[in-house]
Amino acid sequence: MDYHTFFLLLAITLLAARLLAELANRFGIPSVIGELAAGIIFGPSLLGWLAPDDTLKILAEIGVILLLFEVGMDTDVFRLAKAGAKPVIVASAGFLLPLIAGFGVSFYVFELSLLVSLFIGGTLTATSIGITVRVLSDLKRRNSDEAQIVIGAAVLDDIMGVIALAFLYEFAVNGEVTLTSIGQVSLFIVLFMVLGPIVAKLVGWVIDRFDKKSESPGLLVTMMVSLIMLFSYLAHAVGAPAIMGGFAAGLAMGHNFRISLARLLHLPGMHKAHTIMDANPGLSHRLEHQMRPLIHLFTPVFFVMVGVSLDLNAINWTSAYVWVLSSTLIVIAILGKWLAGYMIRENRLRQTAIGLSMIPRGEVGLIFAQVGLANSILNAELYAAMLIVIAVTTLLPPFALKWFYTKWGDKPGLAANPPPP
């Protein structure tokens, strides 16, 4: 494609996203719904002005990585650590319930093959962290206690989802999966998520020093984007989702992230003396300031492209089979995540908020379904059913959460949003 056509595509993407987001806002609908709708309306489903162009897809991917960078910056590691096992429980339950129920129904009730049933179960597992975070932001709840648990859980089940996809794919191609390779990938990912932020913090410190000395402007933003891109590449290389690179880099650049030998080695008393690298609020502020225009520019491309990928023309609307299968899976997809919220000790309202927040499937489910279609694991009918499930689970929760918070948001059970640090 020549450059100029791309300029037009990019302009349409940004204009459509903003127009529909503002419209949604005006009607009290979370604006992310507007951006998704922009993709559906201007994409192949309706007008056909936008197609899943390669460069737009790359910009979309950069968009969600930058969004996760921002989420990482806003995440307080120690507050997350205080949540303890809760995110792990929510993530595990929200991963296993839809996987097992989705697999069971497909295999035993719809009598699909083993591999197909596993693939369908897998498609239902991963929460779309991008959409979840965006809805909570739209509702001004991103700094709430329940949001901390949701973000932790969504990060974990995204990782589990990508591992599951990698191994289902291996199983589809080779007919077998070795447990050692699962263990190896998991180990690499854990190492990346632990060492990544520490390395990023050290690099950030070096960047900060050079930025203060550099005579030509723009060092901070170009170096930080390089770091984020490099980390995304590394995350993918160790088998994690690329967006975890953005998240790891963001964690390290946050207001509260400090590297302390004492904390690392659990040496109380030596706390002060061994702080290698203090939190650097100056750097965090400048970064937020300079990264914000980039985040605002790239993230709408991501949400529009999710809408573009939801090609509703691929669905045979008259097939009863598609409707029965997808309705069953929608129930499983919603209940699986919703119930996961009730597995932890929290008050009932917060449990509900957490469960509802975990429902959006979005891009991870789409990737699953598209890998399945491309490798002839899913036929057109099954692919269509999965598209319906993903569309409903992506588009419904923003409305549900909006309704929920409007009705219960000021009850004592849901602590008001603490002000951002």
Add this chain to the structure above:
Amino acid sequence: MDYHTFFLLLAITLLAARLLAELANRFGIPSVIGELAAGIIFGPSLLGWLAPDDTLKILAEIGVILLLFEVGMDTDVFRLAKAGAKPVIVASAGFLLPLIAGFGVSFYVFELSLLVSLFIGGTLTATSIGITVRVLSDLKRRNSDEAQIVIGAAVLDDIMGVIALAFLYEFAVNGEVTLTSIGQVSLFIVLFMVLGPIVAKLVGWVIDRFDKKSESPGLLVTMMVSLIMLFSYLAHAVGAPAIMGGFAAGLAMGHNFRISLARLLHLPGMHKAHTIMDANPGLSHRLEHQMRPLIHLFTPVFFVMVGVSLDLNAINWTSAYVWVLSSTLIVIAILGKWLAGYMIRENRLRQTAIGLSMIPRGEVGLIFAQVGLANSILNAELYAAMLIVIAVTTLLPPFALKWFYTKWGDKPGLAANPPPP
């Protein structure tokens, strides 16, 4: 190519650009030379880590468009208008001298065909406005009086160069060119350059109003990028270089651009009463602030990609013919622009600064040469000779200007840089 490889490419591009720009700075060399060198070193000429990837090329193109947007914002239309005919004279002379001399030498001395000779002449015509502006910025002379003339002239001869390319291409394909179509394209371009900024100003005013009312952040930056992309598309559609879209939008958003019926209609006295749209310094400031990180991120990609496109491996270093031809053309390319500086009434120092600033050929010459190669107008030997000419005329002037301003920069003939508005 998959996403993750692209992330790595982008990280290498940004890191290499910054590293070599800082190194260049340290040795007192204009930093644009560092970014160009990064492309040559990491590109196919030497290491081969970077290739002219499609997505990187699009980001590069966005980079130079955003750079021209910034140049437009910094350009004072009325100060430019005061320069009067000077930019027109410099542009015309700097276009015609290399075209005629380049054609003459190729046709009569080297006995090349008519079309090839015209193409070689055409390759020598257009100043790379991106590189010129960047060098003047590096030397902190972008707001000087001579820079105003250079920018005006570079904009004009870029337009002439693109028209020349379009018609040479038509001539190559159809064997004939009609003068009416030249007239038509020129008319469209003039209309675009006059009406574009006025439309952009009106759109900017609407954006500003919505930005103040919008509840979700980022309206200003996404709408402005959409506008710039749309204008670049339109510029190309009317036959102008796409970067003129960025320049036209930038002009309108500048600190000093106001639309006044009185000024437009030359009605003195009614000046105050009929100001439709005043300059809006608030908007200009917010725009500069929010667009700057984008400009810093995208422009290095452009300069690196120019370096990547200068594939020195394509040159047969042992061919005497290539050396004789390219040396001759280098002399013409340098003298043609340099002498153009002396065609206007200015003091000798300023004339010299203007002439030297017009020498860089960069991307426009590269496009010419590549179109010629792709359409079998230039053979490998001629293409190589053009590459040498472009490389030398791109890499030499930053050093020459640096030397010139270091030696003569504080003489009274070269007014010190007026502070930015």
